[in-house]
Amino acid sequence: xxxxxxxxxxxxxxxxxxxxxxxxxxxxxxxxxxxxxxxxxxxxxxxxxxxxxxxxxxxxxxxxxxxxxxxxxxxxxxxxxxxxxxxxxxxxxxxxxxxxxxxxxxxxxxxxxxxxxxxxxxxxxxxxxxxxxxxxxxxxxxxxxxxxxxxxxxxxxxxxxxxxxxxxxxxxxxxxxxxxxxxxxxxxxxxxxxxxxxxxxxxxxxxxxxxxxxxxxxxxxxxxxxxxxxxxxxxxxxxxxxxxxxxxxxxxxxxxxxxxxxxxxxxxxxxxxxxxxxxxxxxxxxxxxxxxxxxxxxxxxxxxxxxxxxxxxxxxxxxxxxxxxxxxxxxxxxxxxxxxxxxxxxxxxxxxxxxxxxxxxxxxxxxxxxxxxxxxxxxxxxxxxxxxxxxxxxxxxxxxxxxxxxxxxxxxxxxxxxxxxxxxxxxxxxxxxxxxxxxxxxxxxxxxxxxxxxxxx
Ligand code: FAD
Numbered sequence: 001x002x003x004x005x006x007x008x009x010x011x012x013x014x015x016x017x018x019x020x021x022x023x024x025x026x027x028x029x030x031x032x033x034x035x036x037x038x039x040x041x042x043x044x045x046x047x048x049x050x051x052x053x054x055x056x057x058x059x060x061x062x063x064x065x066x067x068x069x070x071x072x073x074x075x076x077x078x079x080x081x082x083x084x085x086x087x088x089x090x091x092x093x094x095x096x097x098x099x100x101x102x103x104x105x106x107x108x109x110x111x112x113x114x115x116x117x118x119x120x121x122x123x124x125x126x127x128x129x130x131x132x133x134x135x136x137x138x139x140x141x142x143x144x145x146x147x148x149x150x151x152x153x154x155x156x157x158x159x160x161x162x163x164x165x166x167x168x169x170x171x172x173x174x175x176x177x178x179x180x181x182x183x184x185x186x187x188x189x190x191x192x193x194x195x196x197x198x199x200x201x202x203x204x205x206x207x208x209x210x211x212x213x214x215x216x217x218x219x220x221x222x223x224x225x226x227x228x229x230x231x232x233x234x235x236x237x238x239x240x241x242x243x244x245x246x247x248x249x250x251x252x253x254x255x256x257x258x259x260x261x262x263x264x265x266x267x268x269x270x271x272x273x274x275x276x277x278x279x280x281x282x283x284x285x286x287x288x289x290x291x292x293x294x295x296x297x298x299x300x301x302x303x304x305x306x307x308x309x310x311x312x313x314x315x316x317x318x319x320x321x322x323x324x325x326x327x328x329x330x331x332x333x334x335x336x337x338x339x340x341x342x343x344x345x346x347x348x349x350x351x352x353x354x355x356x357x358x359x360x361x362x363x364x365x366x367x368x369x370x371x372x373x374x375x376x377x378x379x380x381x382x383x384x385x386x387x388x389x390x391x392x393x394x395x396x397x398x399x400x401x402x403x404x405x406x407x408x409x410x411x412x413x414x415x416x417x418x419x420x421x422x423x424x425x426x427x428x429x430x431x432x433x434x435x436x437x438x439x440x441x442x443x444x445x446x447x448x449x450x451x452x453x454x455x456x457x
Pocket of ligand 1: 232233237366
């Protein structure tokens with residue numbers, strides 16, 4: 001009996017799953033394996049929102065495998081030891097894995113390769129499982145990766161994409177392979193109340209619904225905070241319950257300016273992945289240092305706490321921070337303006353903000369989170385690193401009637417219209433009765449501090 005192991009990581013699906021399809025080739029038996037990796041748990045990356053969503057994904061993956069005659073095998077421990085152990089138990093001669101970009105993923109891959117080869121087994125690593133266009137596929141002549149999005153996107157768009165693969169019809173798992181119980185969402189404590197449901201089924205339904213009813217208006221409405229008119233596919237893409245290749249194909253077929261604008265956003269995901277693949281240290285070190293002497297937990301503790309709690313006195317910032325806590329997700333416009341507020345207006349180290357986002361975001365992703373934070377902090381790939389978003393202007397532009405603010409900041413529910421963005425200017429209402437804080441910083445002072453720090457005066 002020929003046996004392959006498929007190690008599922010950020011690719012928790014059956015449709016368009018090249019690693020699984022390759023493992024099944026030639027009628028092989030397959031061990032579909034997920035390892036609850038102790039190293040990830042110890043790193044602090046395994047936070048309640050993502051653990052709960054992961055539990056949904058694993059249950060759904062198991063259900064899908066069972067419909068095809070298989071099941072998911074779950075083990076906990078050191079990933080290399082567990083994979084080698086399962087391969088030895090089942091006498092598997094091949095292990096299949098999706099390529100990934102973080103420093104940790106590189107170490108995992110190397111560790112697996114060494115240990116498997118020493119035991120006479122082969123590791124196959126598959127590109128275009130977790131990215132539509134794999135890192136390194138397009139690169140400028142002078143260096144290994146693109147540092148500017150627009151030329152990257154031009155080349156990205158010209159790349160031929162492989163056709164999405166169907167889900168396999170049958171999966172035969174060797175008898176007698178032991179598995180732990182699948183984790184359950186209800187056993188995870190500290191989960192955000194409004195956390196979305198995970199799993200491939202939910203992911204595919206969302207994509208289909210989005211392409212039918214949402215994407216057409218995406219170009220015009222993607223920044224409309226109250227309208228919530230983006231796809232909300234990010235958690236599904238993060239866990240790989242949805243294939244990025246399939247999402248691009250289907251969005252292109254949907255066509256129109258909305259489809260193209262949406263595909264462009266998907267390219268941003270690949271852009272950050274190719275930056276991180278080339279510069280793994282950018283997860284924690286400035287990509288392009290500006291020699292900032294940031295304020296930190298020690299010097300700006302109260303400001304940081306107010307930002308985390310959504311009590312800065314800037315309603316649009318507070319609304320977005322509260323959405324993050326309540327849903328484990330935040331609208332992109334909210335992410336941009338809250339990050340600008342922390343890193344630039346408060347001049348706090350971007351790593352403090354990135355950590356808080358990673359503690360809560362269900363789509364929290366090293367490449368997307370750290371590099372978007374660096375973008376907003378002006379230490380990353382933004383070609384205008386010193387731009388500062390004004391939270392009042394942003395609020396008036398992207399939440400003109402104040403609907404988003406009132407949704408998340410109930411203290412301001414009695415304030416109608418755009419006045420909600422500047423409650424300190426209210427006339428005729430007892431401001432003290434609002435129980436809403438005064439701004440923790442004057443915008444002009446924050447701007448002056450930032451400009452001084454960046455030598456812009
Ligand atoms: P849509 O607007 O529907 O976009 C479709 C998909 O394109 C998204 O699901 C996402 O996969 C991708 N995408 C969109 N914008 C970006 C972007 N700027 N960079 C990379 N990919 C993008 N995204 C994450 O997936 N994980 C993160 O941890 C994360 N952290 C962020 C932190 C900051 C400070 C900022 C400014 C952005 C961050 N983003 C992150 C990017 C973006 O905000 C989210 O991907 C998006 O809001 C998810 O919502 P959506 O699925 O409705 O997006």
